[in-house]
Amino acid sequence: MAEAPHLRFEGVTKRFKGARRRSPPVLALDGVSFALAAGRTLGLVGPDAAGKTTLMRIMAGLVEPDEGLAEVLGRPVDRLDRSQIGYMPQGGGLYGELSVRQNLELYARLRGIEPEESPERIEQLYRLTGLAGFEDRPSGQLSGGMRQKLAMACAVVAAPRLMLLDEPSVGVDPVSRREIWQLAQELAAQGSSIVWTTSILDDAERCDELLLLHEGRVHYAGPPAGLARRAAGRTFSRPLGAARPREAVQALLEQSGIVTAGIAGDRVHAVTRSPVSPGPGWQPAEPCADDGFAASLDTGELLPPSELAAAFPLCDTDSAGPAIAAIGLSRRYGDFMAVQDISFAVRPGEIFGLLGPNGAGKSTTFRMLCGLLAPTGGRGTVAGRDLTVARAQAREALGYMPQKFSLYGDLTVAANLKFVAGAYGLAGARAAEAVERVVAALGLGDYLSSPAGALPLGIRQRLALGAAVLHTPPVLFLDEPTSGVDPLIRREFWHHINAIAARGTAVLVTTHFMNEAENCDRLMLVNQSEAIAQGTPAELRRLARSGTGEPTLEEAFIALIRSQRGQAREVAA
DSSP states (O other): OOOOOSEEEEEEEEEEOOSSTTOOOEEEEEEEEEEEOTTOEEEEEOSTTSSHHHHHHHHTTSSOOSEEEEEETTEEGGGOOGGGEEEEOTTOOOOTTSBHHHHHHHHHHHTTOOGGGOHHHHHHHHHHHTOTTOTTSBGGGSOHHHHHHHHHHHHTTTOOSEEEEESTTTTOOHHHHHHHHHHHHHHSOTTOEEEEEOSOHHHHTTSSEEEEEETTEEEEEEOHHHHHGGGTTSEEEEEOTTSOHHHHHHHHHTSTTEEEEEEETTEEEEEESSSSOSSTTOEEOOOOHHHHHHHHTOOSOOOOOOHHHHTSOOOOTTOSSOSEEEEEEEEEETTEEEEEEEEEEEOTTOEEEEEOOTTSSHHHHHHHHTTSSOOSEEEEEETTEETTTOHHHHHHTEEEEOSSOOSOTTSBHHHHHHHHHHHTTOOHHHHHHHHHHHHHHTTOGGGTTSBGGGSOHHHHHHHHHHHHHTTOOSEEEEESTTTTOOHHHHHHHHHHHHHHHHTTOEEEEEOSOHHHHTTOSEEEEEETTEEEEEEOHHHHHHHTOOSSSOOOHHHHHHHHHHHHHHHHHHHHO
């Protein structure tokens, strides 16, 4: 007899109370139906507030549906055997003050496993995750990739039949994303099923099946290739040629017939609203899941000119000095060198990307250039102000969106924006005008009275971006601004970023999405605290070229990182 599906949902509906008193209930899931067979991997995708996390929590037995049938491992969710399920919540659920060992042993005991009685399983987890040697390090001091690997190990310590992984690869670099995917396959027991929620369609394409949710409803269920085919006949590409990548993309996004556009290697890639090419020189291209996602959720609306950018003063991009300069920047913590001799300059109107694996030193470099951290060597300048002698003045000239959401979670959106406006010296009518502009440009109007900590991730990121640009600074620092948000919101963010740079603002950005990095005018690749490559995206791709064909920027990133690691191992040997 064939084994029953590990998941069977029929007409599942779930409502939650409205955020405000007397507000109507929120319909989180609306008649969701699907099934997942044993041993299969399901990719769960969709925009913010689509219902993905609610669905995962029902699968984990933490929430019961209001209507419909929800069976997990052959049982209704109200009679679920939770020992058979490994659940990794969004954010990982780790205790930052506890060590790697203490976190893993705590979760083992919660699953009914005494670590001393199962040393083989514990050692296997350390070995597969690469955490051997880090057992006594507090989990809060691990790099993003290592934290995600530890969180996954904690979720699956009991070798469950069903693994529920909510955004396991969020905020990690391309090398770590591949390692985390491989780790999930290795940690899964024979016949186990995996549900992998992700905003990264490249990850979703590795799954056996996809479920696309939007506004609580299923918009697609089936193999990844089927989602890609939704854009069939409407995907085109052409050589980039001498065009500036971000300007070529921006020009396309302003056309009414274009759903989305981006750079793929040395070509421009576009999805159209009808099976008609954008113009001369365009050729049909093979669609991917990202294309199908965009085509499925396209509203037909044109991205309007960026109101966020329109308020920025038009600056002289031919000014003599750099807007941002790092001169031999270094930062040491005891015996650990976090950043070593980093040097680069960013001109007004330029987007400069800082790339590298988790823990490479990118955020430390950011914090030094923002005046939040003193370097132990070298110096930095922002808007012509030396951070060693004029830190306060330099900070007034910049906007900073940190990697981690740093606004006040208990304050409303309106209160946060009012507070930040005051911190930047805006008051009265100027402050009110700035807040109104940001709210309108980023679609925050419906959330003004909502606590910032309760917002969906994409809305929190919009709020953080809005706070960073309230005072229209000449220099903008964006540390992973689109981490964890869906492709359509990433498109919207870069629409604003490109338009802001076009006004003459210098932008320094970190990102783990290589298709986003193609928007940058120049890039620096950092690994193990040192700069290992610098140049335009095309120059970095050429550095990694081997044989025939142009590598993608992601392939170049992985090749250059692995080459540098190999050289480091040879030196150490």
